[in-house]
Every structure is written in structure tokens, then in C-alpha cells.
Amino acid sequence: MIKDNPKELIPKFFNSTANSYDSIVNWTTFGKDSYWKNKILEQLSTEKSVLDLACGTGILTKQIAEKIPHAKITGVDVTKNYLEKAKEKLKSYQKISFVNQDAENLNLGKKFDCITASYLPKYCTPDVLVRKCLEHINEGGKIILHDFTYPKNKSIQKFWNFYFKGLYLAGFFMPNWKQVFVDLPHLIRTTNWVKDYEDAMMDYGLKIRTQNLTCGTSSIIVGTKIS
């Protein structure tokens, strides 16, 4: 069963799923993961440095490197297996480096023009993560947070609930993913991450813009540190 603190889910979800993550995230989201990551990439243009928090196996990190090849990119993740996978996949990218740290205790000793985080917000305490991002972002820089959301529309909720029941059954044939398919829907249903991060960002004086995507199943918040 799900624990009260989403942070306790991280080892359960990620310690043995790194090898299959890239294909699972693609097919379980019907390819929407790429669409959502493109929405993140649309925010980037002339940044010289980007920090990709919870970079996982480096899917977004690689796309950032290809969109802005001049930029120095740092990928951070708390799960060693995921980070190792990212390092192995992206070893030919000279401008990407990786660091094994917890985003909530981040201490890189430098600042970036942009910070991205895809599928991280729901696991973290908003005030803590936003404060850590602010310590690592340059004036005028953007903090881009993306994650799943529970749709508000009742018909779409029905489809969403039905779909996760299917994934729950699929979990019996995919032992490494079973725990994810059991606990993830509850976490997404109960998290209030969009409102909580909007509030935290506004408290810290950031200018914010939120996009709800794909019938409310995913959202992106862009917070700009006004210089």
C-alpha cells in the first residue's frame, strides 16, 4: 500500500526499473511523454546552462542537448541505476555531466539559466524543491516543472481509472513494474502538486505560467525568476 510520504516510493519504483523505463514510459503514455517533453523543450532557446533534475535515464537530458547544443547540461538523479543508464546512453555527449544527488538537498555550487524537472514534483515538498531551484537559478532564469495530473473531467476520469486498472493487471506479468502500477494512480489522484508549486513559486516572487495538457492528464508550470 502507498505510504503517506511519496518520497518512500522512490526506491520501490526506481531501484529495478531503469532498464525498461524508456519503453514503458513511451507505451504507457501512448507516446504522450514525447509530446509533453516537446512542450518543455519549446521553452528553451538561448540558455547557456541547463540543470535537468530527476534526469532518470536521460530522455529529456538528451533532447535538451540536441535542441541547444552549445549549452552545458547537468543531469541530477537520486537513483544510481537510472543515472548509470543515462551515463551509458549519453557518453558521447561532451557537454552533459551527471551528479548523484537528492534534488531536495541539492548542492551543486553553481547556477543555471534553466532548470527542468519531468515527473519529479509529486515526490517532493514544494517549498523545499522551489527553494533549492532558486539557489541554483540565474536571474531571469526559468524553472520548468512537469508531472502527471488527475483529470478534472468526470468522463475522462472514468477512462483514466479504467486504464490504470488495466495497468494494474499488466503488473502481474511485469514484476519490476507491479508496485508502480499499484501505487502511482493513488499518488496522482491525491497529489495537489500544481496548486502547491504555484503557491510556493508565487511566495518566492516568481512569475508563473501553467499549461494543462492532454485533457488534464499532465501539466507544466514555468516559473521565471524576475531580475
Ligand SMILES: C[S@@+](CC[C@H](N)C(=O)[O-])C[C@H]1O[C@@H](n2cnc3c(N)ncnc32)[C@H](O)[C@@H]1O
Ligand atoms: C519517472 S522518472 C523520470 C525521469 C526523467 N525525468 C524522464 O522524464 O524521463 C523519475 C525520476 O525521478 C528521480 N527522483 C525522484 N525523486 C528524486 C529526488 N528527490 N531527487 C533526485 N531525483 C529524484 C527518480 O530516481 C527517477 O529517476
